[in-house]
Amino acid sequence: MQTHILIIEDESPIAEVLAYALKSEGYATHCCTLGGEGLAQLRSGHYALAILDVGLPDMSGFAVCREARTFTDLPILFLTARSDEVDRIVGLEIGADDYVTKPFSPREVVARVRVILRRRVPVAVNATWFEVNEASARIRFCGTNLELTRYEFLLLKMLLAHTGRIYAREVLMEAIWCDALDTSDRTVDTHIKTLRAKLKAVREDLDPIVTHRGMGYSVVNGVGQ
Numbered sequence: 001m002q003t004h005i006l007i008i009e010d011e012s013p014i015a016e017v018l019a020y021a022l023k024s025e026g027y028a029t030h031c032c033t034l035g036g037e038g039l040a041q042l043r044s045g046h047y048a049l050a051i052l053d054v055g056l057p058d059m060s061g062f063a064v065c066r067e068a069r070t071f072t073d074l075p076i077l078f079l080t081a082r083s084d085e086v087d088r089i090v091g092l093e094i095g096a097d098d099y100v101t102k103p104f105s106p107r108e109v110v111a112r113v114r115v116i117l118r119r120r121v122p123v124a125v126n127a128t129w130f131e132v133n134e135a136s137a138r139i140r141f142c143g144t145n146l147e148l149t150r151y152e153f154l155l156l157k158m159l160l161a162h163t164g165r166i167y168a169r170e171v172l173m174e175a176i177w178c179d180a181l182d183t184s185d186r187t188v189d190t191h192i193k194t195l196r197a198k199l200k201a202v203r204e205d206l207d208p209i210v211t212h213r214g215m216g217y218s219v220v221n222g223v224g225q
Contacts, residue, residue, distance in 0.1 A: 002026065002027065002028040002046045002207065003027050003028065003048045003143070004027070004028045004029070004030065004046055004048055005021060005027050005028070005029050005030075005043065005047060005048065005050070005051065005113065006029075006030055006032070006038065006041050006049070006050040006051070007020050007022075007029055007030070007031045007032075007047050007050075007051045008031075008032055008033075008034075008035065008037075008038035008041075008050060008051065008053060008056065008061070008064065009031065009050045009052075009079065010033040010034070010053065010055075010057050011021065011035075011052040011053070011058055012155075014053075014079070014102075015033075016031075017106050018106055018109060019031055020088055020106075021106035021107065021169055022110060022113070024145075025110055025114070025144055025145060026140065026144070027113075032206065033056075033057070034057060034058045034059075035058050035059040035060070035061065035063065035064040036058055038050070038056075038064055039067055039068060039178040040062060042071075042074060043071065045072075045074075047074060048074070049074065049076070049077065049113055049116060049117060050068070050075070050076050050077070051073055051076075051109070052064060052065060052077065052078055052096075053078075053079045054078055054080035054081075054082065055078065055081060055108060057064065061078060061080070062094055064093055065078075065094050065096055066094050066095070067091060068095075069094070070097040075097040075116045075117065076095065076096045076097055076099070077096070077097060077098045077099070077112060077113060077116065078096045078100065079102060079104070079109075080099070080100075080101055080102065081101070081102045082101070092143045097116050098116060100112065114143075118142075118203075123202050126220040127204070127207060128221050129141055129142050129203075129206065129221055129222050130208075130221050131221075132157055135155070137150075137153055138153075139153060139156055139157065139160075139204070141199055141202050142203050144202045146199070146202070148195075148198070150180075151176060151177065151191055152191055152194060152195055152198075154176045155172065155176055155188070155195065156195055157171065158175060159209070159219040160219055160221060162216070163220060163221040164218055164219075164220070165218055166212050166215050166216050166217070166218045167202055167216045167217055167218065168215065168216040169189075169217075171216070172188050172216070172217070173187065173188060176181045188217075190212070191205050192209060192217060195209060196209055208220045208221065
């Protein structure tokens with residue numbers, strides 16, 4: 001099930017860039033340009049988080065946040081053109097979860113959204129961390145699409161086929177790199193290293209790939225597994 005994000009922003013180019021960046025990471029989005037419309041959407045209970053511009057045509061983002069806090073504790077991330085400390089403190093004190101100043105990097109906003117949602121949703125005891133979509137050749141880790149090369153995808157998919165099973169390097173080489181022309185004894189280790197870096201970029205506190213010295217590698221796919 002997709003996580004739905006509400007974007008309340010009256011500048012269409014900004015809203016479109018944010019929507020594109022969020023959709024690229026697997027989130028569903030809805031955009032509106034007025035504070036009143038945003039409040040109506042928030043009352044639906046359909047969203048996991050709202051990105052809220054401070055300077056809206058009909059009412060300030062601060063006013064939207066104050067009213068929203070009377071009926072929901074939904075996480076709110078402010079966008080603003082003002083960078084002074086007073087606005088930042090006021091924004092957070094009235095119930096915002098974070099605050100980003102324009103101009104900003106869409107990737108930074110997506111990262112902040114991910115962190116806020118991670119804080120709000122505890123990991124279930126037996127929750128799985130990975131989702132494999134073979135049709136699209138994509139793997140999601142803790143809700144985030146991983147940008148993987150062909151061999152990284154095949155390697156991680158094979159490890160996930162039987163979580164906890166130890167795969168020897170020779171077995172991985174034969175199964176994944178059987179048609180490759182340029183390989184070495186360190187090919188598997190090199191790809192494991194790049195995979196770990198990409199996983200750490202999503203969740204620095206998790207290390208699901210396990211090294212078994214002299215034996216090979218296995219993967220863990222959730223707490224208690």
